[in-house]
Amino acid sequence: MKHTIIVGYDQSPSGDRALAQAGREAAWRDAAVTVVTGYHAVAVVSPMGYMPVDYQSTVKDIAGKIAGDGVQWLRNRYPGMPVDSAVIAGPTADALAEASRDADLLVLGNRGRGGFSGLLLGSVSMRTLTLASCPTMIVRGKPREPADSIVLALDIEDAADEVVEFAFAQAALRGARLRAVNVWDLDWDGSADQDSTDQDSADDLDTAKAQAVTDIRKTMETRLNPWQTKYPAVRLAVEVADGTPSAVLTDLTEDADLIVVGAHRRGDGHLGMRPGPIAHTLLHHADCPVAVVPRG
Missing domain, CATH: 3.40.50.12370 (Rossmann fold)
Structure with missing residues (x-):
């Protein structure tokens, strides 16, 4: 059975390190990698609210571009390695936990985009860990x-x-x-x-x-x-x-x-x-x- 590694990627410095670690883990295992990027589908909750009709598709396209960049980086670094991407709507932690349900390993950065810098683990990474059902590696x-x-x-x-x-x-x-x-x-x-x-x-x-x-x-x-x-x-x-x-x-x-x-x-x-x-x-x-x- 082919091994599978899931990595959460958002183009943050922490995400870049997680991507590199996922590549190394996959090379050691002869595994496939799926680069997962989540995005929020924001709903308008007020009649006075305004949301451009193409907003959701734009956000999804941006997430797809981020995941695609991660895929390309891995393919350039590890020619022949099976690498794919997944773009998932919804809370990031839930998306990563669901995507990794049957994986051999989930790899996460210490802190994602928009987080405060420092030593402590980011809230998304911690929540993902509490939802994950496979071994999870936090790159610190x-x-x-x-x-x-x-x-x-x-x-x-x-x-x-x-x-x-x-x-x-x-x-x-x-x-x-x-x-x-x-x-x-x-x-x-x-x-x-x-x-x-x-x-x-x-x-x-x-x-x-x-x-x-x-x-x-x-x-x-x-x-x-x-x-x-x-x-x-x-x-x-x-x-x-x-x-x-x-x-x-x-x-x-x-x-x-x-x-x-x-x-x-x-x-x-x-x-x-x-x-x-x-x-x-x-x-x-x-x-x-x-x-x-x-x-x-």
Whole structure:
């Protein structure tokens, strides 16, 4: 089955980066790309309102021109790659989520046209993410040379196969190292029984911490071993980090090409995802692209 990648494109600087990333992802997968541009069909709500008769067709034509420019850029950059366009009326987030329903990957920029500049994720990208039903990549961070490194934010208490396999597959496609990281706050100094000198001793705390790290690492290795067997060429590093998960993982993105995190599917009968606190932090502050993979 031919793989398909959907990319939202609006000719903004962020959209240009998403388009370039979609091209790279398609080249790695031997996939087809669909460049999607949405436009709003504005209705006249007042009898006194005036709307030129050709307004809607003009707006659609502009959107078609934008999508067509994106298609041409990809074809010039990747001759022979199957590239098509789709121009969809309606709210942009809904259009992108619908267009990507059966896709292998949806690629979005950090912020579209008209958005305020800065670090935070744009509202359209965030809403699209909450409606999407396929893995979604938000292209963030400063453009730089490849770091040959992908980070997997691994939740050992609820490690989802979909998230782990996506990370391994990405590392295999890119020939990159995969860093599976689990973060624990190991600052236990204030949690010991103050009346017990044994428990309060630095040596005992260090021993307990070391044992905890060993146990966590063994659990991670057990969870990851089947995927390492499936992807034997992937260079896997299993890491246990100390600190606040959101802060530690955000720091790791400074030297990564991609960070992969999971998000639970909505359980109310609707398509889409519910990104948790760690995913939210990464989506707003990561210094590399963030892939959010639906799970559960």
